[in-house]
Amino acid sequence: MSEAPDGTRPAGARLPGERIAKRIARAGYCSRRDAEKLIQEGRVSIDGRTVESPALNVTAGQEIRIDGERLKAAEPARLFRYHKPAGVVTTAHDPEGRPTVADKLRVRTAEGALPRLMPVGRLDFSSEGLLLLTNDGGLKRLLELPATGWLRRYRVRVYGNVDRNALESLAAGIEIDGIRYGPIKAEEESRTGANAWLKVGLREGKNREVRRVLGHLGLEVSRLIRTAYGPFQLGKLGRGDVEEVTPKVLKEQLGGLGAGLALPESKSHSHERRLTRPVAGPA
DSSP, X not given: OOOOTTOOOOTTOOOSSEEHHHHHHHTTSSOHHHHHHHHHTTOEEEXXXXXXXXXXXXXXXXXXXETTEEOOOOOOOOEEEEEEOTTOBSSSXXXXXXXXXXXXXXXXXXXXXXXXXXXXXXXXXXXXXXXXXXXXXXXXXXXXXXXXXXXXXXXXXXXXXXXXXXXXXXXXXEEXXXXXXXXXXXXXXXXXXXXXXXEEEESSOOTTHHHHHHHHTTOEEEEEEEEEETTEEOTTOOTTOEEEEOHHHHHHHHGGGGTTSOOOOOOSOOSOEEOSOOOOOOO
């Protein structure tokens, strides 16, 4: 049964294949949301016909082109750990001209050492530490879903009077300026004079959540390092380094969450591969 370029089809019809935006995301070209924007802008074609709706299904034998260039076949989902330096933006382009994650990885991507990668979630400009990267839009979406509920862990250096009771109260969640933040586990790790290091864990990861919540408690954040995203750890990964999570580890950690993803075949080695030399970043 056929489907028109505008996505229309007989009521109740079930078509083979998958949504075109999903196919574009799985190929690592961009996220599913960005793929839908490309379609709306008339930049995507199937078998020579411009696609008019992201509701269109596409099968394996059809040719997809974006801006006239043929979309490569979808590769197996891969995941990388990146130690993002402070002073780097987690976007492909920055209108203010600040260095981006894409800038830092561009040379190695051009050399073929890395596929085109998308960040899983974000770390703000001043934050540093673990940032997961993937070539697969489906895996990106899965790891970002609130329903996945993976714990994000941070070490945070703050200036000010740390109130233990106030930190413990965050376990019940908190509302600030009309925004509700979920449960946060926070405790003081060490103190030197007026500065203290805190350990913070949360599952939602709203925009600048840690800074806003601690600021609400009268604490000024001077350094914020993400040390873990779910089961994936920053560990001893050097600042600016990237390492691929092996297929074996990826499958083990995803478990049932990985159903429906095109994961790569496991290899015999069990260690992660370092794919890039350290990249200098702002101090």
